[in-house]
Amino acid sequence: MRRSPGSSGWFGGRFAPVASARLINAVAASLAIAAFAVFLSVAFAMMSIKVAMAMPIGT
Numbered sequence: 001m002r003r004s005p006g007s008s009g010w011f012g013g014r015f016a017p018v019a020s021a022r023l024i025n026a027v028a029a030s031l032a033i034a035a036f037a038v039f040l041s042v043a044f045a046m047m048s049i050k051v052a053m054a055m056p057i058g059t
Helices: 023-052
Strands: none
Touching: none
C-alpha cells in the first residue's frame, strides 16, 4: 500500500487552525487559575487539619 505523493500523514499533512490565539490564551489562563485555586483549597484543608489535630480535646 502506497501513499499518494502529496500526503504526509493522516489528513494529508495539512493542519487547519481550530481556534484563535486569543481563545487559546484565554483557555490556558482559565486552566492556570483553576489549578491555582485547587492548590489553595488543598493547602488550606491541610493546614486546617494540622491545626485541628494540634488542639487539645476539651472535656
